[in-house]
Amino acid sequence: MAIVDIILKVDHELRLKEIIYMGESKKWFSDKTLYRAIGEKLDYIIGTSITSDGGIIEIENKFFKYQWIEEKNGGTLYLSRDGVLLDLYEQTIKQVAEGIQIFDKNGYFIYGNPASEKLEQYKNEDFKGKHVLELYDLREEYSTILTVLRTQNPVASRCDRFKVKNGKTLTTINSGYPLKIKDRIYGAVVFESDLSVLKQIKKRTFNLENYVESNQSPSDDSLYTFDDIVHTSKGMKDIIYFGKKVSLTDSSVLVVGATGTGKELIAQSIHSFSPRRHKPFIDVNCGAVPYNLFESMFFGTEKGAFTGSVTKKGFFEMADGGTIFLDEINSISMEMQAKLLRVLQEKRFQRIGGTKYIQCDVRIIAASNEDFFQLMEEQKVRQDFYYRISTIKINIPPLQERREDIPILAEYFLKNLCNQYNRREIIIAPQALTALLEYSWPGNVRELQHVIEYGFNRASEETEILEFQHLPDYIQSSKSYTHKTAQLPKEFVSEVTDTNPKNFQEQMELYERRIIIDSLILYKGNITQSAKTLGMSRQSLQYRMKKLGISNM
Template sequence: MAAKNSGTIPVKNIYFQRILDEIDVGIHAIDQNGKTIIYNRKMSEIEGMHIGDVLNKNLLDVFSFNQNEDSTLLDVLQKGHAIKNVKQTYFNIRGKEITTINNTFPIIEEGKIIGAIEIARDITKLEKLIRENMNKKGNTRYTFDSIIGKSKQIQEVIEASKRVTRTSSSVLIVGETGTGKELFAQSIHNGSNRSGKPFISQNCAALPDSLIEGLLFGTKKGAFTGAIERPGLFEQAEGGTLLLDELNSLNPALQAKLLRVLQEKTVRRIGDTKDREIDVRIIATINEDPFEAIAQGRIRKDLYYRLSVVSLFIPPLRERKEDIPELVQYFIDKYNQLFGMNVKGIDDEVLNIFHHYDWPGNIRELEHIIEGAMNLIDQEDLISYIHLPIHFRNKTQLKKEADIFSQSNHLISQKGKNIKPLDQYLKEVETYYLTKIMKHYQFNITKAAEALGMSRQNLQYRLKKYNINKK
């Protein structure tokens, strides 16, 4: 046995760590203070975190939870009873959404709760499939009248798209995530003579290759174990339009089969020897520069030229910011109707923030911001800065807080000395902001937590951590 303090890992610990790293479920344990003491390799993969970024850190410093939703680990630690088969959605420190099914148990020694352990199964991808893999047959809601914006950039694309409705040529729609590519695809379908036939949308990134092939081309009974006689999406969209979303996620082998279908206008089910004629218009979308995708091998060059008979480039929101006020009002009206509210608009401060923000998530991000704000608004007529979701405020407030600290000599002295370490600066920013919010809500934990988009548990921890209290 190794001598004490030799640096050698004890044999029992080696076996224990090997078992933890080899089992195919996530294991996460915390001590009585909420600090992580066990975190295995599978949990690291599920949550997209390095083990060193989680071990010996307080849980709430690394992960965040939706408002009114607590951590199952901390809930068990506080209440002392097990929680089994509970679904939980939360976010890592980088904003990645994680969904797991958890079994969580208290660790009790001599009648005292000394920690909690969680066994987690990852269902993040399954949740994504449920949300995204929704085939739309004859359920196209959007027309060209649904597209909002008077800017020159968006109007040019609308006019080009309207001309495309006269033919059945393939269309390639290029645009960043959240720019509204499917809205244009549905509008083209509804404006064409195929509008009375099916419109089917398939996200090519939503399923693994083994499933997407059968889904697209269909299967013959007995082609493989469990295979049934089933038409694929090409056959189901007969006479109508098939939208292949995120085409650049398909592997090259499937792209070659897709090219054959486009050229021959026939499809062969997996395991079959019979070719079936099809009459389907193909609209494909990609979320990156097509020539870069070709250079990087994500799209076959021959498939690109076959699909891009017509190419439409949807501008990102940062290139059409003059459309923001109209888009904002549209989303406010939409959620007024859904929520039974009567919000009039946004104040000048919020509009200024929106105009100076780059909108990496484009129109989809703008809609989510408005929806989130309207969940936090009380009786006010206008959405103000305090109503914006916390993650968005975090992105936009650093400059504002930096200006405050600069003016009060908290950040840098007049001679440019005494620059503070980043951790200290961020602590001061968070302390300042939390103090400001708590005073605004007169130290009402429930209302402040709701406004900040965090659980009461999370807020109470941070108030205690930074010694913020009502004086």
């Protein structure tokens, strides 16, 4: 066991009663992360059951190797990050195509990776503790390992010819390096390759070059990815950054947001970015699952369980190795929450009418458009169920809180419609864009998409500009927009509504003036915010204002 970082003491009911931090381990966690868990069951805190032979657990995205010591009045859990690192290092070495051998400073064998075992046809347990001269029939001056240990200097790409234990002669290309800690040598490592290994490395390189040169996507899944999220706001950038970090874990995720904010888009993106991306993604609208069919749909059925039943997989079995997305999870009854909770805790279930347990490896992503704390107060959601599904919580802000995303989203939806129906490119008029920016968007991104689709269908096929009059009536009559327009100075209203330019250049300048003036009006003369919305620097906007004769309001 490596050095202990954290000690968790539990009582006879396996409830956490004391935490002891060693060294600087307390700095690894946010304030009170573990202290909030005092009094909680140990298996709930670490998300798994403890076994006497040890294992690996995760706390706040940090992995620890543990050792369990049972005591008279409870027990103690010793956690070590170094133990996990050693396991990870060993797993890494096992994936290397070249043979790797490690010897101590006296030339005795310590470890060989699978590639070395295959190359020289030996087993680690047969070599361990034996000297290099016992293992190979070679002259001392031609041994890479002995040369490195004797000189304490690296040896690069040297050709060695020697006999292995079974009498076979091998010719290898070796590179050896001394293993030093604080300038003191503790051993040496040698990397060995023969012709077959070199061919294997060459093949990998060739395949990599083909992949890099290919324009084809490595995955043809139809699920959304983080690259599909159209945005420019900092809020969405932060969510995507956090979502990518979360994707690499198996922690349960709860996505919370109002209707139409894109909860399923985030859920699919997390799955698509995760190591489970090549496994199933099963999305379930919990609000549409009938109460009397809930268990059979989630857990499956065995033939004969009830009249007309057949052997059929449920959602958990279908999603094994992948992800289940539980949309509208707040609509699940308390009774069904208890049954789901048991599966999430034990990671196994029985089909309806079945007698054997089926193990499941499933990552849960849930979504809700309601406040869970209020639902818990109203006793519509179990506390233990909420804490199990919300290990990580992602809040998606409504569209009205990220208005800078409105122009880019509107343009994206309009461009897609033009491509879908083979129409010429259409741009959005400044007055229409101002109306979109001023509207409150209770239906969020989904409502914006429908509004753009309405305007697209209302405009004629020859239309090149989506105008204010093409928008739905309720957008045109929006109190916030009409009130805002009523307060504009006359000179700005005339600039916005003038539609009689004399030639192309004047038309382009007028159009540019209208966009800039609308943005300045919207942000009350704030040049920095206007430039950000228009996608340009503050200096570029000031230059264009001066060129077009627009004074700062």
